[in-house]
Amino acid sequence: MSTVNIKPLADRVLVEPAAAETTTASGIIIPDNAKEKPQKGTVVAVGPGTKDVEMTVKIxxxxxxxxxxxxxxxxxxxxxxxxxxxxxxxxx
Amino acid sequence: MSTVNIKPLADRVLVEPAAAETTTASGIIIPDNAKEKPQKGTVVAVGPGTKDVEMTVKIxxxxxxxxxxxxxxxxxxxxxxxxxxxxxxxxx
Amino acid sequence: MSTVNIKPLADRVLVEPAAAETTTASGIIIPDNAKEKPQKGTVVAVGPGTKDVEMTVKIxxxxxxxxxxxxxxxxxxxxxxxxxxxxxxxxx
Amino acid sequence: MSTVNIKPLADRVLVEPAAAETTTASGIIIPDNAKEKPQKGTVVAVGPGTKDVEMTVKIxxxxxxxxxxxxxxxxxxxxxxxxxxxxxxxxx
Amino acid sequence: MSTVNIKPLADRVLVEPAAAETTTASGIIIPDNAKEKPQKGTVVAVGPGTKDVEMTVKIxxxxxxxxxxxxxxxxxxxxxxxxxxxxxxxxx
Amino acid sequence: MSTVNIKPLADRVLVEPAAAETTTASGIIIPDNAKEKPQKGTVVAVGPGTKDVEMTVKIxxxxxxxxxxxxxxxxxxxxxxxxxxxxxxxxx
Amino acid sequence: MSTVNIKPLADRVLVEPAAAETTTASGIIIPDNAKEKPQKGTVVAVGPGTKDVEMTVKIxxxxxxxxxxxxxxxxxxxxxxxxxxxxxxxxx
Incomplete structure (x- = not known):
């Protein structure tokens, strides 16, 4: 996990996307432009929340x-x- | 029912869709691409709710x-x- | 009226539409595809309401x-x- | 004024539109499809109002x-x- | 100012538009279809306001x-x- | 600054736009239709504000x-x- | 950082954009019209906030x-x- 010196404002979260897998389930290596964009990531910074939103995720x-x-x-x-x-x- | 290690946030619910039925009421087997998308499913994980939404559904x-x-x-x-x-x- | 084992969530209501009338006021039988969709029905299940909506209709x-x-x-x-x-x- | 056995929900009002006038100010009778849709009517049923809306109009x-x-x-x-x-x- | 027997509902105001001026500043009389629609008028009836809106204008x-x-x-x-x-x- | 006999309603402000400058920074006189619309002005009348908006600007x-x-x-x-x-x- | 005599209203912030870098990571000087618009800047003035928004950023x-x-x-x-x-x- 990366560490960065950044303070998100309000209810914002800074996420480091997981690297896209370059091998399919069947073991075939797929070229770069066919990689699906990752939808999984790691939280690296969390804002303080707002009057309406108490933050749930943690670094x-x-x-x-x-x-x-x-x-x-x-x-x-x-x-x-x-x-x-x-x-x-x-x-x- | 599947069990998964996942915690939905806020008022979100994780649902496992029921398998689409491959036989019509009259017993005719329909090919795969004609299957209707299921609209029925089983709840497998439930978020904690929000200030405005108290959760009703259960796993x-x-x-x-x-x-x-x-x-x-x-x-x-x-x-x-x-x-x-x-x-x-x-x-x- | 049908009875069904279903619990609507929140402020939802399950309605059984009235059968479309197949005879016009003047007694002429109209073919199926000319039938007007019914806008009248019977309530068969009622949700619990929400914080903002107290339910009025009854089964x-x-x-x-x-x-x-x-x-x-x-x-x-x-x-x-x-x-x-x-x-x-x-x-x- | 018509009387009907109907209970509007919430802040709804049932209105009986005034008959469109078939004679113009100058006394010329206008054919049916040229009649202007009435924008004046009589209240025949009034809902109970909502938490936010207290009803003003009366039957x-x-x-x-x-x-x-x-x-x-x-x-x-x-x-x-x-x-x-x-x-x-x-x-x- | 006209007087009319009409009660606006809620936060509505009945306004009698000022007559469009038929003479320009330089004294030229303009034909009817060139007249600018008036944006000035006189209040002739005022609604009671709402829970959120206290009325300011007066007849x-x-x-x-x-x-x-x-x-x-x-x-x-x-x-x-x-x-x-x-x-x-x-x-x- | 102009003075006018006008009372803005609610949270409205009457502004007298500053005259567009006809000379550019480098001293070139620009023709009338190239003049940028002013975005600077002087407040000449201020409404009373609303339940939600307390006015900040002054005449x-x-x-x-x-x-x-x-x-x-x-x-x-x-x-x-x-x-x-x-x-x-x-x-x- | 510039200092300016300006008071933003409400929850507004005046930001001085950082100068766009004219050299890429690999040291190639890019022509002016290819410069990416900066997304980083320095706060030079901060409004007083509103009833709903307490300001977080500082000059x-x-x-x-x-x-x-x-x-x-x-x-x-x-x-x-x-x-x-x-x-x-x-x-x-």
């Missing part, structure tokens, strides 16, 4: 989220997603 | 939901739907 | 609702409509 | 409403409009 | 409102506009 | 607002903008 | 925000962005 949680959740953010050369906690479906 | 409930409810989620190789409790019409 | 009430109200639901081989109480115009 | 009030207000409802062979009180502009 | 006030505010209403042969107080910009 | 404040904020209003031969205080970005 | 904070956040504002010859605090993702 280090593995979370599932929708394919189009969040905004891509490049921090210190790594790609992250910043999303609202409401965009996270579940903790696994 | 093991058979529920009815709309054809387009929820988001498909593959967990440990099985297909589930994660939806908000508000997308569930009724318990049968 | 057995004959209700009027809009032509496009609710979602069709087949329960135990019969066709019903499940709708929110807010979709019901009046009790007759 | 017998003559009310003005927008050209597209409400839903047409045929009750006991007569045409009515069922609308929310918020769709009524004024009592005259 | 007799000259008010300014947007070009598309309100609904045209013919009462006793005269043309009025019925609008919500929120559609009125200012009293002059 | 005489120079304010910045969006290019499409407000509605043009001609009062006593001068052009003003009437807008909600929420359309004002800042006081300078 | 001098480096903030990250979406590519289309805010409105461009030229103050004293410099380009700024004025945005709501809700448009700011994080403080770095």
């Amino acid at each position: 280090g949680d593995t979370v599932l989220y929708g394919k189009y959740a969040g905004t891509e953010l490049n921090v210190e050369g790594k790609d992250f997603l910043i999303m609202r906690e409401a965009d996270i479906f579940a903790i696994i | 093991g409930d058979t529920v009815l939901y709309g054809k387009y409810a929820g988001t498909e989620l593959n967990v440990e190789g099985k297909d589930f739907l994660i939806m908000r409790e508000a997308d569930i019409f009724a318990i049968i | 057995g009430d004959t209700v009027l609702y809009g032509k496009y109200a609710g979602t069709e639901l087949n329960v135990e081989g019969k066709d019903f409509l499940i709708m929110r109480e807010a979709d019901i115009f009046a009790i007759i | 017998g009030d003559t009310v003005l409403y927008g050209k597209y207000a409400g839903t047409e409802l045929n009750v006991e062979g007569k045409d009515f409009l069922i609308m929310r009180e918020a769709d009524i502009f004024a009592i005259i | 007799g006030d000259t008010v300014l409102y947007g070009k598309y505010a309100g609904t045209e209403l013919n009462v006793e042969g005269k043309d009025f506009l019925i609008m919500r107080e929120a559609d009125i910009f200012a009293i002059i | 005489g404040d120079t304010v910045l607002y969006g290019k499409y904020a407000g509605t043009e209003l001609n009062v006593e031969g001068k052009d003003f903008l009437i807008m909600r205080e929420a359309d004002i970005f800042a006081i300078i | 001098g904070d480096t903030v990250l925000y979406g590519k289309y956040a805010g409105t461009e504002l030229n103050v004293e010859g410099k380009d700024f962005l004025i945005m709501r605090e809700a448009d700011i993702f994080a403080i770095i």
Whole structure:
């Protein structure tokens, strides 16, 4: 898990997407542009919440989220997603 | 019913869709691509609810939901739907 | 009136649509595909309501609702409509 | 004014539209399909209101409403409009 | 100012539009179809307000409102506009 | 600053737009149709506010607002903008 | 960091965008029209907040925000962005 010096505002969560798997279940290596975008990631920073939203996820949680959740953010050369906690479906 | 190690957030419910029936009422076997998408399923995980939503469904409930409810989620190789409790019409 | 073993969630109501009349006021029998969709039905199951909605209709009430109200639901081989109480115009 | 055995739900009002006038101000009789849809009617049934809406109109009030207000409802062979009180502009 | 026997509901206001001026600032008489729609009018009836809206305008006030505010209403042969107080910009 | 006899309703503010500058920073005189619409103006009248909005701007404040904020209003031969205080970005 | 004499209203924040970098990671100088719009900036003025929004960012904070956040504002010859605090993702 990456550590970054960043403080999300309000009910936002910074997520490091899991690396897309390059081998299919049947062991065939798929070329880069066929990789499915990951929908699983690790929480690396959590906002303080708002008057209406008490935060549930914690740093280090593995979370599932929708394919189009969040905004891509490049921090210190790594790609992250910043999303609202409401965009996270579940903790696994 | 499947058991999965997953904690839905907020008012979300993880549902295992019932297998689509491959035989019609009159006993005719229908080919795979004509199968109607199931709208019935079993609750396998329930979120804690929110300040506004107290959860009603429980693990093991058979529920009815709309054809387009929820988001498909593959967990440990099985297909589930994660939806908000508000997308569930009724318990049968 | 049908009885079904189904518990609508929240402010939902299960309605059994009245059979469309096959004879017009003047006694002419109309062919099947000209039948108007019924907008009258009988309440067969009522949800518990929500924090914001106290339920008014009761099982057995004959209700009027809009032509496009609710979602069709087949329960135990019969066709019903499940709708929110807010979709019901009046009790007759 | 018609009397009907119908109980509107919530903040709904059952209105009997005034008959469209078939004679213009200058006394010319206009053919049926040129008649303007009435925007004036008589209240024949009033719902109990809601937590947020206390009802103002009473049975017998003559009310003005927008050209597209409400839903047409045929009750006991007569045409009515069922609308929310918020769709009524004024009592005259 | 006209007087009319009409009670607007809720936060509605009945406004008598000012007659469009038929002479431009430079004294040229403009033909009828070039007349700008008036945006100034006189309040002739005021609703009781709502739980959320306490009425500010009074009968007799000259008010300014947007070009598309309100609904045209013919009462006793005269043309009025019925609008919500929120559609009125200012009293002059 | 103009003075006008006008009382904005609710959370509205009457603003006198600053004259568009006809000379660019580099001193070139630009033709009239290239002039940028001013986004700076002076507050000439302020509404009383609403239950939800306490007014911040005062008469005489120079304010910045969006290019499409407000509605043009001609009062006593001068052009003003009437807008909600929420359309004002800042006081300078 | 620039200092400006400007008071944002409500929950608005004035941000001075960071200069776009003209050299790519690999050291190649990119021409002006290929420069990516900065998404990082420095807070130069903060509004008082609203009844619903208590401000979190302070003058001098480096903030990250979406590519289309805010409105461009030229103050004293410099380009700024004025945005709501809700448009700011994080403080770095």
